[in-house]
Amino acid sequence: MSVSIKSAKFDSYNMWLQLSDGRTLGVPLSYFPALAGATAEQLATFELSPRGIHWDRLNEDLSLEGFLGTQKLQQVRKP
Numbered sequence: 001m002s003v004s005i006k007s008a009k010f011d012s013y014n015m016w017l018q019l020s021d022g023r024t025l026g027v028p029l030s031y032f033p034a035l036a037g038a039t040a041e042q043l044a045t046f047e048l049s050p051r052g053i054h055w056d057r058l059n060e061d062l063s064l065e066g067f068l069g070t071q072k073l074q075q076v077r078k079p
Contacts, residue, residue: 002020002021003019003020003021003023003064003068004019004020004048004050004064005017005018005019005020005048005052005053005064006018006019006020006048007048008046008048008053010029010040010043010044013028013029013030014026014027014028014029015027015028015029015035015043017053017064017067019064025067025068027067029043032060032062034055034058034059034060035055035058035060038055038058042055042057042058043055045057051063051064051065052064052065052066052067
C-alpha cells in the first residue's frame, strides 16, 4: 500500500487521520471500545507505522488497510 498515515489527532468523539495522499479520514472512537474508553493522554500516546497506528499502553493496533476497507467509515475533509 503506497498510502500511509502522516498524522493522527483526536477530539471527544473522533480520530482524525491525515493520509499521505492528502485525504483526511474521520473515524468515530465508538467503533473501537479500547479507544472510546481511553483518556486524552492515552489516545495521544501512539506510534505510526507504514501499516497503521499502535497504542502500546492500550494494547491496540489498527491497520490503515482496515480503515480504508471498512464500509461504515466515511471519508471526510476537515475544514
